[in-house]
Structures are given as structure tokens and as C-alpha cells.
Amino acid sequence: AMKVLKKASLKVRDRVRTKMERDILVEVNHPFIVKLHYAFQTEGKLYLILDFLRGGDVFTRLSKEVLFTEEDVKFYLAELALALDHLHRLGIVYRDLKPENILLDEIGHIKLTDFGLSKEAVDQEKKAYSFCGTVEYMAPEVVNRRGHSQSADWWSYGKTFFKILFLDLSFQKCTKLGMPQFLSTEAQSLLRMLFKRNPANRLGSEGVDEIKRHLFFANIDWNKLYKREVHPPFKPASGKPDDTFCFDPEFTAKTPKDSPGLPASANAHQLFKGFSFVATSIAEEYKITPITSTNVLPIVQINGNAAQFGEMYELKEDIGVGSYSVCKRCIHSATSMEFAVKIIDKSKRDPSEEIEILMHYGQHPNIITLKDVYDDGRYVYLVTDLMKGGELLDRILKQKCFSEREASDVLFIITKTVDYLHCQGVVHRDLKPSNILYMDESANADSIKICDFGFAKQLRGENGLLLTPCYTANFVAPEVLMQQGYDAACDIWSLGVLFYTMLAGYTPFANGPNDTPEEILLRIGNGKFSLSGGNWDSISDGAKDLLSHMLHMDPQQRYTTEQVLKHSWITHRDQLPNDQPNRNDTSQAVKVKQTYFSTSDPQPTEDKLRFLTH
DSSP states (O other): OEEEEEGGGOOHHHHHHHHHHHHHHHHOOOTTBOOEEEEEEOSSEEEEEEOOOTTOBHHHHHHHOSOOOHHHHHHHHHHHHHHHHHHHHTTOBOOOOSGGGEEEOSSSOEEEOOOTTOBSSOOSSSOBOOOOSOGGGOOHHHHTTSOBOTHHHHHHHHHHHHHHHHSSOOGGGOOSSOOOTTSOHHHHHHHHHHTOSSGGGSTTTTOHHHHHHSGGGTTOOHHHHHTTOSOOSOOOOOOSTTOOTTSOHHHHTSOOOOOOOOOSSTTHHHHTTTOOEEOTTHHHHSOOOOOOTTTSOTTOOEESOHHHHHHHEEEEEEEEEOSSEEEEEEEETTTOOEEEEEEEETTTOOOHHHHHHHHHHTTSTTBOOEEEEEEOSSEEEEEEOOOTTEEHHHHHHHHSSOOHHHHHHHHHHHHHHHHHHHHTTEEOSOOOGGGEEESSTTOOGGGEEEOOOTTOEEOOSSSOOBOOOOOBTTSOOHHHHTTOOBOTHHHHHHHHHHHHHHHHSSOSSOOOTTOOHHHHHHHHHTTOOOOSSGGGGGSOHHHHHHHHHHTOSSTTTSOOHHHHHHSHHHHTGGGSOOSOOOOOTTSOOOOOSOSSOBTTOOOOOHHHHHTTOO
């Protein structure tokens, strides 16, 4: 990564700080602090060449994630404590600690960066008096300008802890009398000891050993941590070495420009005399491995513009259209092979989460495989397999309903795949027949692939509560509509509705295109659905039992994927009847105009509008 500064725009104070930043970066050498490789200058500019941390910054990750667990935070805080200790031992006070300045490498370890406000020759005896830093993270003694020492960094350390846990910096959530119940007593104790207004009483004022001895870090092996032998809780998606999709698109969407910089004065070089620097033994210290197909995901390719996509692929007809994206068939120019491409409007939706999930888990046999990724600044192009077998919804439309044997085979494959995702901390959040496709026209259950991870989210934590209300009507769990926290149990609800639809030929909770969330809530919130009459008279009790557990109103009592897979109706599916249930058209009529639709989808086809209305 390259940091570029124009000499003419630097005030006198900034010139001093820039030179000091360079000196500090030359001096420090630590596994959790960004490394300076080169420093040089031209007539008008200063350049710092630093590590490129492909994992982005913790702040950007906070904006994508909904919840961090204490174990996640503990890992990052422990590495951060070692980084701060290294600086303090060198007599450096950091003074700008915040999530934006904590970067993640490709493995998931932290790197502290941006030393523009740091100060040298400061210890617990000597003080600095500058009013600097980010206000929300400043220690009281910095704000009051009474002089501050290295203890100020430990206040900011606590505020960073607070920010990651609560996603804001207000103190409304914790008082002198108590803190939120979900915090462990050890975490509460650590926060209280870091938020001592008197710097001399603050944890860490006597050195990092105070931090290490705290019970919150009782299970941390500090030696292994320093050697980077402890596995991070999160590994950023990585493709090519210059990928930038882990960074905020507000910045990566801009075209890099390097305009000539006018010199600050005639003696500009004298002002920054001695600025140039080359790290010793760079090649030996960082044994750079050649990029090969064994150490880089070969399927992922982030390209600069749509023209490059057009050179590689020829666009054909639309396959599907949504509010945020359009899916088209395309042909690879060199091989004439057919693929599908999902074109996403970045101004309407951030595709980075979907890309990251597909990169991590797209090699699963029942998850759509990501072949290529192109980014032209406005649109992102996701090239995937072309699923020639069509949607599961189309097969339901054609057959009206499934036999128990076929429904069980399909449910087994989908649930097994969802179980894999849940074990990886991923929830799909939009499971429905139109997002489940067959690889070929044989319609074999083994060829099923789950597609469209546009609403998917990577959970963090044992409770993994998600608070983003996105749903597809008829497949939405009650707690989602009620805007309560929801976890992987919402996927089970959607699978239950899918299960019901395959056997009955209609959804348990029909709705119209003009339904409001309140109307859907009233209908689904009652949790009433029929398992008698029509097809249900010839369906086994085992199927009904499993369905009742999957559509349980209480997410805590709803089956997990593991329980679904262990149910006898799934494990003994080879004994189930292969005949379709007797369909009674005069049974329960489901009067709907639109059965499968997303709140963001366009109007469905006429066939799908007629589906299940008789």
C-alpha cells in the first residue's frame, strides 16, 4: 500500500508529524504493526510504501457484521495489547487508536497502522499536551489538555473494545451500577478498569502485564499469540493479491489519480532531509511465494472494467431480473462454454458479502460455483455455472406436488447444504424454490445447488443474532417480521415452508402482492397451518411430525438442521412411497395472486401468478 502526501499542503505541524511517522515506522518491528518497506520523496510529494493488508479494516468489518462475540473481541484485543506494549516500550504513545486504524491481513491477524498522531519520547513520567486524536476515543486527560502519557492509549483501547461489542460509543448502555446482561463478569470488569478517569488508576498504567493478568484474558497463550500460532476467528476472503473487495467501496470505487505536486518551497528537500528509507533484507524477511494456482483461488478474478468482461464473455438473454440485479446467460468467448452472470448495481446493494461467501463456500457440490468476478465501478459481474435444469419452483409448477420420496430426497440435499453453511456461521435468509436450481434436466436431487446469496450473512457468535429485516413473503419466519433478532432458525422455517409446498402443492401462508408486513405478520404470526384434507390425507405421520417441528413458532424449539437430518422421515427415505399424493382440487383453495415473491422482486410470470389458486 502507498501513502502519498503533497508537501505543499502540509502545514508546519503536519510536516513534523509526517517525519515523526516515518521515524516511528522505521523503528518499530512487530508482527501486529504495519511494516514500512520504503520511504522516498519527489520534488512535490512524500511516499510511504507499507504492507498491503487485504483483509480491510475492523471498522469496515463492523459495518458488515451484526455481532461480535466476546471470544472474537478477546483475540483482537490480545493482539492489540501486544502491539501497544511494543510501542510503549519504545517510548511511543499512539494517540489514535480506533477500529479504522486496525487492519486485518489475509489470514485474519491485526496490524496497527497510521502513526500520524503518534508521539515519541513519552512515558508515564513525561507527558504530552497536544489535543489530538479522534474525539470519541480520546481519554479525559487528552480532552482536558492536562497532559497525557501512555495511559491514554489504554482508555482508547477500552473505547475500541466498547465499540466492537456495542457498535456505538455512547455510555447509555453501561452505568456505574451495571452493564448489559450478555457481557461476562470478566468483560465488565475489564471495561470498568480501563475507564478509570484517573490515568494512574487505569489498567495498563503500570505496563501490559496488568492487561495480561486480567481474568478476561485467562485463556490466552501470549507466547503462541505473539508467534501468530493462534487461529483468528475470521479469515477474510482472498483471491488475487491486489483484490480490494474487503475495503469500503466508497474509496475503492474511485479511480486512482496521481497529479503533479508542487514543491512546498525552494528548500523542500531540505525540510525532509533523510526521509528516504529502504527496509533491510526485504526479500529474505518476507519470502514472497510466486502466485500459482495452488496458493490463490484460480476461479476468482477481479477486473477493472466492463470492457474486460465484454472481451471475455458474450452476453445473451435475461434469465432473471430483480430490483438490485439482473441475471443473464453468457458465453465464454475463448471456449464457447455457457455460463450465467449476475450483474449487480453497486449503488443499490453492496455485493461484497455475497462475493465473500461464494468465494469461501462455492466449492461445495450443492452451492453455486463462482467462476469470475468483474467490477467496473458501478456494476459487479458474478459469473457462475449455468443451471440448465431450471428452478425447483418450475418443477413444482409442472408436477403440482412431489411424492414423499422425491420431497425427502430434495429436503435432505438442501438441509445438508444448509447445515454445512450453518456450521460455517452462514445463514442464507432467502431460501425459496426459485433460489434452488437443478444443474441439468435430469432433475436429480443430487444436482441441486443453492443460489442467490444476496441476502446471506455470516453470523458472529454463539447466539448470532441478526437484525436486518430482509425476507421473501411466505418463507419469512415470524420473528423476522417482528424485527426481533433471529439466527439460523429462520432458515429452518423457510425449509419447512418449502417442505410443506412440495407435498401440498401450495404454501401454508398464502399472500397477495399488496400485503403489508403487518398483514403478513398477522397471518404468519398466528402460526396456523393445515395438515389435513386434500393431499394431507395420504401423507405419512412422519412427514407431518417433521413439518410441525420445522414450522414451530418458537425459534428456540424449532428443529436445527442436525435434528432434521436425524429425523426418521429423512434417514429412512428409501422406504417412503414414490407415488404422488391424491390431489383433491376441491380441497382447501388457496386464493393468492402471487405466491413466491420477494419484497424486492419484480412481478412474476403469469404461470407463477396462477400457481396454487385452484
